[in-house]
Amino acid sequence: MIRGSQLRSMLRESMRMTVEAIVQNKLRAILTLLGISIGVFSVIGVMTAIRTLETSIESGLNVFGTNTFLINKTPAIQFGPGSRSKYRNRKNIDYRQYELLKERAKLPILVSVVDSEQERSIRYKDKLVNKTVEISGGDENALRTLNTFVEDGRNLTQDDIQFSRNVCLLGGDVIDKLFPFEDPLGKVIQIKGLNYTVVGTIERKGELFGGSQDNFILIPITNYLQKFSDNRTSLGITVEAPSVEDYDKTQDEVIGIMRTIRKVPPEKENDFEVTSNTELLETFGAFTGGVKIFAFSVSVIALLVAGIGIMNIMLVSVTERIKEIGIRKAIGATRGHILTQFLTEAVFLSQFGGIVGVILGIAAGNLVAVVLNVSAVIPFDWAFYGLLVCSLIGIGFGSYPAWRAANLDPIESLRFE
C-alpha cells in the first residue's frame, strides 16, 4: 500500500519531472497549450461578456421604474427572427384610447403616454444641434415613467397638455449644445422651425450601453401629435401599479379595458403588447441562452480537439522517452511511478493551458464591459468549471499514453535507440 506521505512525495517528484520535461520542450508544450487555451478562452470569454451584459441589463432595464408595465402596439424588444407581419395589421394606439384608459382604469396610480421622433433641425439663435435629438411627446407624468426628474424650472402641466402649448423641457445633452453659457429657462428655441419656450430642464441619467439617455426634448403630447406625428404613429402607454401585490390585478384590469376600447372579440388574442421589466429580462434571457449554448458547443468541440492534441503530444513524448522509461524501470520505477509521471504531465499541460484561457477569456469578456461602459464581472464559477474540465481532459486523454508508457517492457525499452 502507498501511504499518504509517499503519494505526496511521488506527486512532488512527478511535478518536478513534468516541469523539466516541459522546459525541455517549450515550443511543443506551448502549441499543445494553445488548443486548450482557445477552448477555455471561448467559453470563459462569452460567459464573462454575457454575465456582464446581464448584470448591467438587470439594472439598466429598470428604466421603467418598479411596478410599471408598458402597453404598445408591437413588442418593445425583439431578439431574433419574429413575424413582423403579425403586428403590422394591428390598429395604432391613439390619444383617444389613452384618454379612455386613463378615465376608466381605477387601480393604476399613474397612466402616462409617450411617443418620440428623431429630429435634426433644432436651434437657438445661431446655435444648431448638429445631430439627431429625440423629440418626446408626453404628459405630466412622462418624466416619472422615464425614471427622472425636473432639475430646474417646472414640469409639463395639465394645462400645457390641454391647450397644446408650445413649451418644452430640455435634456442635458441639448442644454450642452444650445446653452453652454446661458440659463435656458424662458428662452425660445426652434424645433423644425417652430418656436418653443423652455420651461424646465431635466436631470441627467447618464449612459446605457454606450448611448446617452439625455439627448431628448420633452413637449406636450397633444402638441407633439399635431406637429410631429403621422398616421403611423402609435403611442406607448405606461401604467404604474400602486404596489407589487396589486401588480397582477392592475395589469388584468388594464388589459381588460384596452380590449374593450379596441373592441377585441373575446376569443381573439390581445392586439397589443404588454411589456414589463420581468418580460424584458425573460426575452433577453432567451437570447443569451442561445448564445450560451452556442459558446458551450464551440468550447466542447475545441476542448475535444485540444484533448486529442494532448493525447497526440503525450504519445510522441512517450515514444521519445522510451529509453528514459526503460532506464527508470531498470532502476526501480514501478508502473505506478511511470503512470503518475505521465498523467501529471498531461494534467499539468492542460491545466496550464486552461489558466491561460481563463485569464484571456476574462480579459476579453471585460473588454466588452469597457466598450459598453458597464461594470465588469468575473465568472468565478465558470472559471472553476473550466479548470475542472481541463483536469478531466488531462486525465482522460493522458491516460492511454501514460498507460502505454507504464506497460513498456524494460528490456525492450533499454535496447531502444
Added chain:
Amino acid sequence: MPDLISLTNIKRYYDVGGEIVRALDGVDVKIKQNEYISIMGPSGSGKSTLMNMIGCLDTPTEGNYEFGGELVHEMDDDQLASIRNRKIGFVFQTFNLLPKATALRNVEVPLIYSNIPKEVRLEMANKALVSVGLGDRVDHKPNELSGGQRQRVAIARALVNNPSIILADEPTGNLDSKSGIEIMKILDELHSKGNTIILVTHEEDIANHANRIITIFDGRVKDDLINNNKMEVA
C-alpha cells in the same frame, strides 16, 4: 554461507514468428555474497538473457530463481521493479544515464523510487558521487562529462541504494582503455569492500578481474571455473 542467488533449471523461451528460440535452456547457477563473477560467452549464447534474468528484468519460462530468500520467478512487474530498486545496481555498456539531468539528479533517481526523504536522498547521492571521485562534478550533465566520468556516475547510481549485487554489462565496452582501467579499478575496490559483483563481458582481460568465470554457450552453462589468472589493477 547460504546462497545469495540461486538459479535452478532456468529456461527462457521466446516465440519468434512461430519458432521457439531457447535463449536459456536449463541453467543452474548459485552465487554467494561477496563473489566476483564474470559471465562470458559469444553473442547469441544467451549471456544477455541470463544477465536480464539475474537483474530481475525478465522472468523465466520455467525454473526457480531465488534472490536473498525471495522467489523472483513468482513476482509481478511491480515486485520486480521493487527488488531491482532495493537489491540490484546496474552498470550498462552505454551508461544509460538520463541525458538532461545532472549527475546528482541521476544518482538520486533510484532513491526517489524507494521513497527516501529529499534531504537524506541528496546526502546519499552526494556521498556516492564522492566515492567514485566525482565530488566536483555533481552539477554536470552527462554531455558535459567524459565517457569514463559518465560510467562513474552510473556506478554511483548503482551503489547509492546499497544493493546486494552490482550487475555490470560490458562496463568498459564504450570506453578507451585508460578509462576502462579506471572503471575496473573502481569495481575491484567495490569487491574488496564486500560487494557482490557480476560482470558480463566477452573480453577475457576484463573477465579476468573476477574470481570465478561462468561461460555460457547455446543457452547452457558450458564452464563454471575458479579464475586462476586473476588480474589485479595496479
